Amino acid sequence: MEREINVPEASVAPGLCRKCKKPYKPLRDGMCQPCYRRAKKYGSAIYIREEVEDVTVEWVRGKCTQKGDCLVWEGTTGKEGRPQTSDRRSYREEGKTLQIALHRWMYEKATGETLRKGQHVRQTCGNKLCLAAGHLKASVPRQGRTPLGDAGQYKGKREDHLERCANGHERTEENTYRDAHGRLACRECVSHAQAARQGKGPDEHQWKPRKSWENTPECPNGHTFAEVGWYDNGETRICKRCFAEKERKRWLRVNYNMTPEDFEALLVAQDLACAICSRSFDPETLPPCVDHSHVTGLVRGLLCQRCNLGLGHFGDATDRLRSAVRYLEIAEQREPQDSSGVTSPS
Structure with a gap:
């Protein structure tokens, strides 16, 4: 352990910290801000790092205080105020400082299971610093979709999304299009979602490819495109007569709260005059x-x-x-x- 050496203030140049001799400003009590904070919190401006051979359950319990049923951590915490410590073995062997989230670490040591990526551990007692095994509870992992992994993380190549959608449907020119945001969308997934909203299963409502323009001279209502005309929306043709009838129904509903049947009944009641x-x-x-x-x-x-x-x-x-x-x-x-x-x- 290092010992703090008190340096007379007269021997320190003006504008330099009397502890670390660095030109930090502003100075408090002749010390820079980091030294002043350490001295106020720990009683010494020199940072003394505790050498730990390995992080164990006994070492973690030794850094805690028993308060009722809670085991309160008194060591370092993260930005969110949750207990954490550094892995000294990885620093000695690989030169990397890895932070250990003690809530997750203590839960795995107490239960013997390994949590999936994305799972969180929370305290049932409401105390962030509590590390008691009985007060730790893990969240339910999110179910992944094929071809995603267990926790929903994509496990394949980044180029695979151009070949298959998130639900495993093969992307072809017929069942793939760009949505309003410019992203790739699967027509089979959209069809299955519409069937689910109607209470149908995917087997009851199968998606079928659209016919090409050359094979559809008429609209679904039997109007010939060459006679009534059509609009081109970039994907298919829209019959002008069907579109006009749809707009007429919308106009009656929005402006007069009427249906086409109400309009026809009123027209007959006035003898078409x-x-x-x-x-x-x-x-x-x-x-x-x-x-x-x-x-x-x-x-x-x-x-x-x-x-x-x-x-x-x-x-x-x-x-x-x-x-x-x-x-x-x-x-x-x-x-x-x-x-x-x-x-x-x-």
């Missing part, structure tokens, strides 16, 4: 518009485009509409007419 002007609807020239209250949101009926715009311009105000009717009636009475019944120009 506008509820105001009674003109028959034509899907190409006079499509029906859904009229609803902007206050309550309830649907009032189906109108033609002119009547719907007229109500919108008047702000659905009945007093303004009555005033407009009176205005037109008075204007008709004031207009001079000739003998043929045609209004004369002014």
Whole structure:
């Protein structure tokens, strides 16, 4: 063991630590910050390392204090305040300083089992410094996926993920694509996940490769792409008519809380005509518009485009509409007419 040598302060150059003679600033009591901390904590500014032949259970217990049922560690701790020590044998033989997590080390020595990588040991008593074997409990290891290892760590080559997915499906051009984040995704895994959400097993819902564009002249609903057209989303073709019908259903549901069946029932109840002007609807020239209250949101009926715009311009105000009717009636009475019944120009 090294002995501390007290050096007179007068023999130390100004700005140098009186213990280690290094130019550290700021100085406290003539010492640099590391020496001051050691002197305040251990009573000596010189670090004395205890030489240990090997870390044993008896040596660890000797560094602990019995407080009730807890075996409290009084040695060094890590950043999280958990007991740890260094492996002196590895330092002597290999020149490497390895830190030993004493919670894990004591649990393995007490139970005789080797914990997997990724498993943690916690204290049931709530004291971080406790090393009592009865207060240590290991976590349940995470189950790995094929071709992963026991603890979920990838054991193969780093290039293997280009040949197989995490669940072992072979990557081909048909079942592999790039997701929104640019990562490789497996269509079989996505299909199995969708089946699991529906309560089905992977055997009940098998993934099938998509047909090429040349082999699919029609959409799943029977519309011919050459007649109705299509959109290209980079992977397949989307039928324009099916897309328009899907958007129409979404528009009725989001804006009016209606289904296509509700729309058809209201159209039949109005005899396929506008509820105001009674003109028959034509899907190409006079499509029906859904009229609803902007206050309550309830649907009032189906109108033609002119009547719907007229109500919108008047702000659905009945007093303004009555005033407009009176205005037109008075204007008709004031207009001079000739003998043929045609209004004369002014």
